[in-house]
Amino acid sequence: MPRIAPIDVPNADAGVQATLSAVKAKIGMVPNLFTTFARSPAVLNGYLALSESLGAGVLTAKQREIIALAVGQVNECQYCLSAHTLMGKGAGLSAEGIRKAREGGAESDFDAAVAAFARRVADTRGQVADADLAAARSAGLGDAHIIEVIGNVAINVLTNYTNNVALTDIDFPKVDVRQRPAA
Numbered sequence: 001m002p003r004i005a006p007i008d009v010p011n012a013d014a015g016v017q018a019t020l021s022a023v024k025a026k027i028g029m030v031p032n033l034f035t036t037f038a039r040s041p042a043v044l045n046g047y048l049a050l051s052e053s054l055g056a057g058v059l060t061a062k063q064r065e066i067i068a069l070a071v072g073q074v075n076e077c078q079y080c081l082s083a084h085t086l087m088g089k090g091a092g093l094s095a096e097g098i099r100k101a102r103e104g105g106a107e108s109d110f111d112a113a114v115a116a117f118a119r120r121v122a123d124t125r126g127q128v129a130d131a132d133l134a135a136a137r138s139a140g141l142g143d144a145h146i147i148e149v150i151g152n153v154a155i156n157v158l159t160n161y162t163n164n165v166a167l168t169d170i171d172f173p174k175v176d177v178r179q180r181p182a183a
Helices: 014-027 032-037 041-055 061-074 078-090 095-102 109-124 130-138 143-166
Strands: none
Touching (some): 061 095, 061 143, 078 143, 095 109, 130 143
16 A cells, blocks of 8 residues: 555546646556656656656666666566566566666677666765776767766655655556566
């Protein structure tokens, strides 16, 4: 049972209803995370705005899913691992790619560098070493990639922490956070 209950959409104010209706129109459902975020329309709208902005950046949808899986594993967020396993498949990740992403890796060298840097940012809470930054750059990540990796880590920390605190009911096929991902 959630520790922070999601809002009851039919009884929400008109602005929240409109926002959640737009989410449903865009992705075909309103995830429980969003109805939990809707307890604070400022957080819901901030999350959606940042997510949309990051979606227009230099990182691909697949790379953003790799980051979400790596960070979700670091933060042991079962909700996000479940959601992003499904979304990762939709973005072109294979079962092996999903497993590698959860471990901070990827199938291509560039994507592996994205995953490794995201994992280091999450593991160190941003206190990465010069060697971590040098490794990312030598793998081809430019400053825009690096900043966007940080932005994607941050948005995933928001979702991970919200779900971990709220105990959001998982509305995706469940993934066990403690089980080693299958290849």
